[in-house]
Amino acid sequence: MKPKQRQDKIVEVLRDRERITVEALAELFAASRETIRRDLNDLAGRGEIRKVHGGALLHEPGGEGPFATRLTQARAEKRAVGRAAAALFSPGDSLLVDAGTTTLAFAEALARRNGLTVITNGLGVAQAIGQGPGDNRVFVIGGAYREEVGETVGALAVAQIAAFNASHAVLTVGGLVAAGAYDFQIEEAEIARAMVAQAQHVTVIADGSKLNRTALFQVCGMAEIDRIVVDVAPDEALAAALAAAGVEVVVA
Incomplete structure (x- = not known):
């Protein structure tokens, strides 16, 4: 699976679950934790998700959005x-x-x-x-x-x-x-x-x-x-x- 496809699917998973760990994503996509962390960094840099310790979540409604944004x-x-x-x-x-x-x-x-x-x-x-x-x-x-x-x-x-x-x-x-x-x-x-x-x-x-x-x-x-x-x-x-x-x- 190409990185962009996997990242799109990560966002879809987060829309369902709101929050998920790196370990769970690695198991779900049969990828290494390092690969998932790179995906999360890319998504966070584009403002699509928010990284948290050990995983990621969607932005809280009414929140401030990612720091880079x-x-x-x-x-x-x-x-x-x-x-x-x-x-x-x-x-x-x-x-x-x-x-x-x-x-x-x-x-x-x-x-x-x-x-x-x-x-x-x-x-x-x-x-x-x-x-x-x-x-x-x-x-x-x-x-x-x-x-x-x-x-x-x-x-x-x-x-x-x-x-x-x-x-x-x-x-x-x-x-x-x-x-x-x-x-x-x-x-x-x-x-x-x-x-x-x-x-x-x-x-x-x-x-x-x-x-x-x-x-x-x-x-x-x-x-x-x-x-x-x-x-x-x-x-x-x-x-x-x-x-x-x-x-x-x-x-x-």
Whole structure:
């Protein structure tokens, strides 16, 4: 069976079962696990499935989609948000930064500044800061590695975050509504909550698609957020909720 034919059939299987392991697919198609992993990598790269530890699943309804796809979406808006957010920090600041497409754009802008300490669970964020022209320190949080996003998650990551006392947490989120910030993945929400707990100030950065959008897992309440950086002004209702909670709004 040619790879394209097998990959099409994998998608058909997932439509029936929603989730399946590498081992089960290898047995079903009489293929090696390495072959199935290559198939899953190809499918995930095209945005047809989502890879998870040991297998794959179809995207959750209303979810964010694969990381590689999100990197190409609203790129100009995310870069504008990243530049505006990076300008808010000064030498001597320490920042907990989570993994995401918007925080990656933020890291690329932040890398040109100096005298900052960045603690992150995102390998792309760490690389952007470490390889940038700025004179900054980077700490990488360990834990269970999620290849799709290039991030570490889980109990070990949460425990390591607790060892830091940062002046700021800078977070990307799945959605922001009057009740607060939300995410689609429980592992990512847990990392963000841990960062909020260890930071003196919380900045949420997001493109306009995240405004008035909710998700399954709450990251923090509106009162825990000090500032948001967005590319479009919030609508009247959300702006009122932000103002009531004392949240500063920076429009890139």
